[in-house]
Amino acid sequence: MKLQTDLLAAEEASRIYGRRGGRRILHSILPTGAYDWLRGYRLRFNASDLGRRWHSFEAGLLALTARSGVLSGLHYTLFSREFDREHRAVLAARARHVADVYAGRGNLYMLRRNVHRIEKGLIMKPARPLFALAMIEETVRAFGDCLARAQENQSADIVSLQWADQILQEYFGRVDNHPIVARARTAYEAVVAREAARLADEQNRTPFKRGTSAGLPTIEAMEALALHRRSVRWFDDRPVPRAVIDRAVDVAGFSPTACNRQPFRFEVFDTPEAVARVGAIPKGTPGWLHQIPCFLVIIGKFEAFRFERDRHIPYIDGCLSAMSLIYALEVQGVSSCCVNFPDYADTERRMAETLGLPPWERAVMCLAIGYPDAEERVPYSQKLPLAALRRYNHFADPD
Ligand SMILES: Cc1cc2nc3c(=O)[nH]c(=O)nc-3n(C[C@H](O)[C@H](O)[C@H](O)COP(=O)(O)O)c2cc1C
Numbered sequence: 001m002k003l004q005t006d007l008l009a010a011e012e013a014s015r016i017y018g019r020r021g022g023r024r025i026l027h028s029i030l031p032t033g034a035y036d037w038l039r040g041y042r043l044r045f046n047a048s049d050l051g052r053r054w055h056s057f058e059a060g061l062l063a064l065t066a067r068s069g070v071l072s073g074l075h076y077t078l079f080s081r082e083f084d085r086e087h088r089a090v091l092a093a094r095a096r097h098v099a100d101v102y103a104g105r106g107n108l109y110m111l112r113r114n115v116h117r118i119e120k121g122l123i124m125k126p127a128r129p130l131f132a133l134a135m136i137e138e139t140v141r142a143f144g145d146c147l148a149r150a151q152e153n154q155s156a157d158i159v160s161l162q163w164a165d166q167i168l169q170e171y172f173g174r175v176d177n178h179p180i181v182a183r184a185r186t187a188y189e190a191v192v193a194r195e196a197a198r199l200a201d202e203q204n205r206t207p208f209k210r211g212t213s214a215g216l217p218t219i220e221a222m223e224a225l226a227l228h229r230r231s232v233r234w235f236d237d238r239p240v241p242r243a244v245i246d247r248a249v250d251v252a253g254f255s256p257t258a259c260n261r262q263p264f265r266f267e268v269f270d271t272p273e274a275v276a277r278v279g280a281i282p283k284g285t286p287g288w289l290h291q292i293p294c295f296l297v298i299i300g301k302f303e304a305f306r307f308e309r310d311r312h313i314p315y316i317d318g319c320l321s322a323m324s325l326i327y328a329l330e331v332q333g334v335s336s337c338c339v340n341f342p343d344y345a346d347t348e349r350r351m352a353e354t355l356g357l358p359p360w361e362r363a364v365m366c367l368a369i370g371y372p373d374a375e376e377r378v379p380y381s382q383k384l385p386l387a388a389l390r391r392y393n394h395f396a397d398p399d
Contacts, residue, residue, distance in 0.1 A: 085345065090302060092360045093304075093360035094307070100303070107142065109262075129175065229326065229330045230335075230379075230381070232370075233378075235291055235370030248334075263301040281347055295366060296366060298321075300315060302361065
């Protein structure tokens, strides 16, 4: 199973170690000596007095630009296009979301969000006789649309729909009468009458009382796990069984996620060829890619959101889930190392082309996974002390 260095095609290797943009062009057209001289000149300039003055002027200019939304917008229109990819992904996602909701395709994430808001209403204290009026009709419509689509695709979304059904059932059984509720109830009952067989479900998916915490890992066990888990970059030859990965993904799936949407998925690659192909894209693995047994890419699903204000949620939720995944792997003896997915035009394009991602999905982060090579060391990576990580009850100083 150990990957051979030669699995890294020359093109892949040059991309990992290669230069980008203007530097790549200069490197390809200039003789090596001239390129190295220019590079050395840049480094000397940065360390010189003139360089320091130039960079403090640059810092002042950036700080000035940061003081105004208009100037920042102009900066990112005229001098840098670095936010283009995020802008385009967010716009494509909004278009997809609106089309899903209003063209009758149904947006499962919108349904999951609304159902979650209703289940929160069901546990509210004191109990409210009437709630969710602003969204109950769109929720029932989404329920019907998603159910119709799940039927077409034989989709795995049926458990979300069974959950939605049980929550709606409890809601309609509990809220007071109101013309909006009456209309929504009629629509809901029509859907359920059509789909009763598929919605039949043994499992209770309505709010429940948790058991006690007896039998859970102790804080000492948690501390030991946190100390033991380190970013491991050297792995042994053993392949990681899919059962181990899947069990960890199941744990990761229980992580907190904004309005219970879960706007992400994990793409897993576990053959030497697949790992070499995908693992080379993010550029964070130079020198150790050739022996990674399994590579995972977290994909953020931006079509889960209607508005820009939620654009960070796929990153947040994807990585909250990744942390659970990492611990769930570690307790099964499997180690990992996060691999950054920097926002570069070429990495984004290559990942989208290689994995066939639509414009509303973006890679968020990657994970190298494998059984640790016990002979190899890991970096110490000193952590910040407690005092640097938290403070209590701190507010802005009064003027
Ligand atoms: C978002 C993120 C991106 C990372 N990217 C890389 C990477 O590209 N290459 C790498 O070798 N390590 C990468 N790491 C691992 C960090 O270097 C590592 O977590 C950090 O130094 C702390 O060490 P520890 O994980 O052993 O505690 C990344 C970690 C995170 C959280």
